[in-house]
Amino acid sequence: MTHFDSESRKYYHAPLMSGPAAVHRLEDPFAFAHAAGVHCGQAALAAMPRLQDRLAGDAVTVAYVVRGKLDQRQRPLLELEITGNPSLRCGRCLAPLDFALQLQSRVLLMHPGTALPEDDADPESPEWLEAGQELDLLELVEDEILLSLPLSVRHDEGNCSDGGGTGRTSGRDNPFSKLATLLGPK
Numbered sequence: 310m311t312h313f314d315s316e317s318r319k320y321y322h323a324p325l326m327s328g329p330a331a332v333h334r335l336e337d338p339f340a341f342a343h344a345a346g347v348h349c350g351q352a353a354l355a356a357m358p359r360l361q362d363r364l365a366g367d368a369v370t371v372a373y374v375v376r377g378k379l380d381q382r383q384r385p386l387l388e389l390e391i392t393g394n395p396s397l398r399c400g401r402c403l404a405p406l407d408f409a410l411q412l413q414s415r416v417l418l419m420h421p422g423t424a425l426p427e428d429d430a431d432p433e434s435p436e437w438l439e440a441g442q443e444l445d446l447l448e449l450v451e452d453e454i455l456l457s458l459p460l461s462v463r464h465d466e467g468n469c470s471d472g473g474g475t476g477r478t479s480g481r482d483n484p485f486s487k488l489a490t491l492l493g494p495k
């Protein structure tokens with residue numbers, strides 16, 4: 310399954326921070342799905358409050374592509390691709406750690422207040438998303454990133470400034486160790 314075709318790559322590399330790429334919402338997501346719409350955007354991680362605990366720096370944007378579709382059962386769904394290189398905080402030494410974010414996800418659209426279909430016991434089935442007349446894509450992108458991040462990320466043994474079996478005890482020589490202290494929990 311490859312969604313990273315040349316068409317979407319073109320958008321990832323476009324320096325778009327104004328215009329359509331800065332509009333992080335879909336008007337009528339159901340119509341968007343039926344019309345097989347495509348929306349590309351670049352979102353600043355700084356605008357995602359629930360991610361801040363995990364980040365070691367927020368001066369990063371992620372690129373996303375939303376594609377509207379109907380699934381085999383003609384249900385409206387959105388396919389989401391998100392790519393970026395956020396700096397996460399190492400779970401061991403708290404120093405920044407480059408993380409290659411590349412996720413793909415699908416959500417089925419449902420109207421608010423609608424009951425979930427009872428036959429929806431398929432574990433492969435995408436999550437359902439309640440969507441009104443307007444869908445906040447920033448929130449959706451943030452949700453998907455949160456769900457996709459590993460619970461804990463760590464430097465490789467040997468690259469971690471917290472020792473990690475290398476014999477170093479404090480990482481005193483590591484330029485990141487001071488930063489980790491500054492950024493660490495108060």
Ligand SMILES: [Zn+2]
Nearest residue numbers: 399402464469
């Ligand atoms: Zn580390």
